[in-house]
Amino acid sequence: MSLFEVLRFAVRGIGANKLRSGLTMLGILIGVAAVILLVAVGNGSAQQVADRIEALGTKTLTVQGTGGGQVLTPAVAQALHDPVLAPDVTSVSPVVSTQATLTYQGTDHAVQQFVGSYPSYFGASNSPVGTGAAFTDDDVAQGRRVVVIGKTVADELFPGTAAVGKELTVSGALFTVVGVLDEKSSASGFMDANDLAIAPLTAVQQTLTGYGAYNSIVVEAASSAKVADAQSQVSLILSQRVQVPAGSTSQPYRIQNASQLLETQTETADTFTTLLGAVAGISLLVGGIGITNIMLVTVTERTREIGIRKALGAPRRVILTQFLAEATMLSLLGGGLGVAAALIGSRFTIVGVRPVIVPSSIALALCVSVAIGLFFGSVPANRAARLRPIDALRYE
Amino acid sequence: MTVLDIRAVTKVYGEGAATVHALRGVSLDVEPGEYVAIMGSSGSGKSTLMNILGCLDIPTAGRYLLDGVDVSRLNDRQLALVRNRRIGFVFQSFNLIPRTTAVANVELPLAYAGVKAAERRRRALVALDMVGLADRAGHEPNQLSGGQQQRVAVARALVTEPALVLADEPTGNLDSRSTEDILRIFDDLHAAGRTIVLITHETDVAARASRLIRLFDGQIASDVQQDRILA
Ligand SMILES: Nc1ncnc2c1ncn2[C@@H]1O[C@H](COP(=O)(O)OP(=O)(O)OP(=O)(O)O)[C@@H](O)[C@H]1O
Ligand SMILES: [Mg+2]
Numbered sequence: 001m002s003l004f005e006v007l008r009f010a011v012r013g014i015g016a017n018k019l020r021s022g023l024t025m026l027g028i029l030i031g032v033a034a035v036i037l038l039v040a041v042g043n044g045s046a047q048q049v050a051d052r053i054e055a056l057g058t059k060t061l062t063v064q065g066t067g068g069g070q071v072l073t074p075a076v077a078q079a080l081h082d083p084v085l086a087p088d089v090t091s092v093s094p095v096v097s098t099q100a101t102l103t104y105q106g107t108d109h110a111v112q113q114f115v116g117s118y119p120s121y122f123g124a125s126n127s128p129v130g131t132g133a134a135f136t137d138d139d140v141a142q143g144r145r146v147v148v149i150g151k152t153v154a155d156e157l158f159p160g161t162a163a164v165g166k167e168l169t170v171s172g173a174l175f176t177v178v179g180v181l182d183e184k185s186s187a188s189g190f191m192d193a194n195d196l197a198i199a200p201l202t203a204v205q206q207t208l209t210g211y212g213a214y215n216s217i218v219v220e221a222a223s224s225a226k227v228a229d230a231q232s233q234v235s236l237i238l239s240q241r242v243q244v245p246a247g248s249t250s251q252p253y254r255i256q257n258a259s260q261l262l263e264t265q266t267e268t269a270d271t272f273t274t275l276l277g278a279v280a281g282i283s284l285l286v287g288g289i290g291i292t293n294i295m296l297v298t299v300t301e302r303t304r305e306i307g308i309r310k311a312l313g314a315p316r317r318v319i320l321t322q323f324l325a326e327a328t329m330l331s332l333l334g335g336g337l338g339v340a341a342a343l344i345g346s347r348f349t350i351v352g353v354r355p356v357i358v359p360s361s362i363a364l365a366l367c368v369s370v371a372i373g374l375f376f377g378s379v380p381a382n383r384a385a386r387l388r389p390i391d392a393l394r395y396e
Numbered sequence: 397m398t399v400l401d402i403r404a405v406t407k408v409y410g411e412g413a414a415t416v417h418a419l420r421g422v423s424l425d426v427e428p429g430e431y432v433a434i435m436g437s438s439g440s441g442k443s444t445l446m447n448i449l450g451c452l453d454i455p456t457a458g459r460y461l462l463d464g465v466d467v468s469r470l471n472d473r474q475l476a477l478v479r480n481r482r483i484g485f486v487f488q489s490f491n492l493i494p495r496t497t498a499v500a501n502v503e504l505p506l507a508y509a510g511v512k513a514a515e516r517r518r519r520a521l522v523a524l525d526m527v528g529l530a531d532r533a534g535h536e537p538n539q540l541s542g543g544q545q546q547r548v549a550v551a552r553a554l555v556t557e558p559a560l561v562l563a564d565e566p567t568g569n570l571d572s573r574s575t576e577d578i579l580r581i582f583d584d585l586h587a588a589g590r591t592i593v594l595i596t597h598e599t600d601v602a603a604r605a606s607r608l609i610r611l612f613d614g615q616i617a618s619d620v621q622q623d624r625i626l627a
Contacts, residue, residue, distance in 0.1 A: 005507060016495040301494070308491045311452055312505045312552070313480020315473050389479075390453040393491060 006318060010325035023294050025334035028369040031287025032338025035365040037345050038280035040355035042273030047356050049265040058258045060124050061219040061231055063238065071252045072214040076241050080219060086233040088226040091120035094214040096204055102149075102157060102197065104168040109156040111149075113196040114170065116204025117218075122148075124220040127198070132164040132179030135200050143202035148179040151194040173207040175199060227257050284365065288372045299380040300395060306384040307392030316385045320378070323385075327377020331370045339366065397464055399560060399591045400426035400449060405458030407444050407614075418444040419455070420614040428559075431586045431624070432593045433602040436611030442595045443488055443564055445611070449593065450485045450562045451475055480508050484553035486563035488595075490545045492537040492552075499524060499533040502552045509556060523551040528577055542569040550578055554585070561585060563594045567601055579604055583626070600625075 014021045063080075065071035077094045080086060100114035115121070122134050135146045147168070154163040163177045184193040205211050221230035235255055244251055306319055339362055346355040384392050407419040418441045426432055436442050447453040448460060451467055460467045462478065470478065479485070492501045502520040511519070524533050527547040537545055546569045553561060561582070567575040579601065582592055586606075596602050603625040610617045 002510075005513075009507070012496075012500070304491075305493055308493055309504070309508075310476070311450070311479060311485060311487075311491070313476050313478075313508045315476035315508075317473075318508065388453055390447050393452075393487075 003321070006321045007325055009322045010329060013322065013326050014329060017298070020294055020298055021330055024291050024330050024373070025337065027287040027290035027294070028331050028334030028373060029338040029341060031284040032335050032365040032369050033341040033345065034283040034287075035280040035368075036339065036342035036357065036361050037350075037355060038276040038283075039273070039361040040342070040346050040357045041350050041353050042269070042276040043358050044353045044356040045272055046266065046269035048353065049269045058224040059221045059227055060126075061221065061227065061234060061255055061257050063217040063219065063234065064254045064256070065213060065216070066252055066254055070213045071242055072217055074214075076238065077214065077217050079237050079241050080217065080234060082237065085237055086230065088222050088230040088233060089219055090222050091118075091124055091220040093118045093121040093124050093218045093220075094201060095121065095216045095218055096201060096209045097215050098204075098208050100170050100197075100208060102153065102168050102170055104157040104166060107157055109153060111153055111195060111197050112192065114204065114208065115196060115198045116201040116209065117198060118201060120220065121198065121218060124218045127184070128182050129179040130182040131162075132177070134179055140200040140202055143206055144200060145173060145175045145203045145207070146178045147175040147197050147199040148181060149177055149198075150181050150196045151183040152192050153195060153197055154180045170197075171208055173203075175203070231255055231257055284368060287369070291372055292376050296376075296380075299384075302380060303384040303387070303392050303395040306381065307387070307389045307395070310385070310387075310389040310392060319385045320382060323381035324374070324378050327373050327381075328370070330377070331373025334373070335366045335369045338369070397428070398425050398461070399428050399430075399463060400424065400593070401461040401464070402448070402455075403459040405445075405448065405455040405460060407441070407448065407453075408456045417614055419448075421458070422611075422614070422616055424609070424616065424619075426591060426593065428591055429586070429589045430591055431582070431604070431606045432609060433605035433607070434593065434595045434609045434611060435597065435599075435602055436617075440611040441614040442611055444614075446562055446564050446593070446595060450483055451479055452485070476508070480505055481556065482558055482560055484556060484558035484561045486546075486549050486553045486561075486566045488564040488568065490537075490549040492545055492548055494538065495536055497534050497536055498529060498540065498548045498551075501537070501548055502555050505552060505556045519555055520551075523555040524548070526554070526581060527551045528574070543571065543574055546570060547574065547578065550581070554581070559590055561590060561592045561594075563592070565595050565597065567596065567598065575601065 063072065072094070074094070077092055080089060080092045094117060096116040097113050100111055102109045102111055118140055119134050119137055121127075122129060129148055132148070134148055135144070139146055147170075149157075149163060157163070157168060158166060163180050166177050167174050168177065169175075181194070181198075219230065219234055221227045238253060238255070239251070242251065242253060302323075309319055342362075343357070346357050384395070387395070402422060402424050405419055405422045406417070409416040409418055422445060434442050434445070444453070448455050451462070454468065462482070467475075467478075493504070499517065499520045502523055503516045506516040506519060521530065521533060524530055527550050529544060529547050529551065532540060532544060537548070540548065546566065550563070550566050553563065563582075567578055570578065582594070583604065586592055592605075594601070594605065602608055603622075605622070606624055607619070607621050609619045
């Protein structure tokens, strides 16, 4: 009997038990799709973290006040700008930020971050201005009410029209839009990186935040290689300038650089990926148990069938080939459909994350599912094919 | 040369208290072209003997030569060949493959014999026509009556035109007209020189054979040549 004939028998065998074949395939499909997709989601979120850190810039340091005291004062910011003590610091941008509602001709938009800073902030925070222009040092000195808005804000308030030159109201104060930021990849699933507005520090303090301490100070190093040097210089200056409050042992500020941020965030993302991987593994296992169940239930019937075939003169090899081919086709088809489902599913954003397929997860999921299919398809067949026909026929 | 030659064959099922001696030393020669009927009460070991003759089971003790060859020396491939080419076996319980059409069931032995698909289909349809089921070729076993399933099983046993036909109660579920159809086929086979061994409970079926063997409690009680009574 030719191989082609045996394969035809296998196809007929699959077709003769549509429900069983369908369920087996479904089990494999779901297992494979779940593994690939969940790993892709984990990978996607890790990638997003990396992107976000990248977007922050790799040569910046962020000084943040902790403990709510008046730590980051203008005097401190001024002190960081010291060519002698801090030669590797190229710019210092004090930052105040708050949430605010922007209004233009009756349209409201609540912006997540209304930032007040210096023009150097644009470079340091890696937020280039797309249309229009950034405000200038002169604007800061004069406290001019001008603002550069993010893409989301522009789309919300000025859909279809040019934003530059328009005047919008923030808490009763009138600001003129002078520029729109380039669109940033929306790094975080929870925060829109394009939903912000940046205005001169003085103007924001005047109208929104008052003249308290800064929220943070963004310090730019000369290059990413100089970040570590700049960090030690900054921390030296700060330790001289800022008193450790009575009753506390730690300093009331924190200096973070991009690589530290990257580390903590990557750890979080890794935990997430591991968790998703575990869930995916479980679903593959459950799928496998489902397949096993279906296969075992049909062993009796298939064993009888093998008995009949042997009685009619089928050699063991032909029977094994047929059943192996059936199992292979089912698991490959189910696995292939699972990969297809995962590929289609990965085109959608899932819980705010764009999944990024990991090729090795496809290989792994396919291998595992095909192995399960082959094992449970061929082991009972192999055992039955060894029986004497009459014993296979009597099997219960 | 002797087609079937069994010597002091015994078959024991089970162990300990549950031991059943289905055959207690059966010896038998069947010459080519013989038409043998086996009778005996239920549980006397007829099917057990038939399964051994059909190379589907092996005896606990004793020797079985098929066409002069000791069956116990054959390997899996050679046994498959013997079952496929030499023997046409009709099961007492039909044993059709479920969810597979009558014609596909009948084709099966031809497929294992390596016959091409078109030729296979043609011969399967001829065999089904012979047992009067041409119009049921596309039906699956669960869409056929017991008697129809039995006739499909007969067609499947005859489709390879085997030299030896072993039939375990091939007319057990049939009305007198269908029985007559099947027996006429067997008459034709006999006339063509094939060897037939058939198990039956009906005396008028047994009367068509040229030799009648009665089994009693796993042993041959009588073995007589007889004049065939044709309908
Ligand atoms: N697989 C088995 N395990 C244990 N005992 C068996 C087995 N098969 C048959 N037997 C026993 O062997 C004896 C002979 O069985 P067999 O099937 O040969 O009877 P039979 O003559 O064909 O009967 P019937 O006319 O009812 O078909 C019976 O007592 C039966 O219970
Ligand atoms: Mg019987």
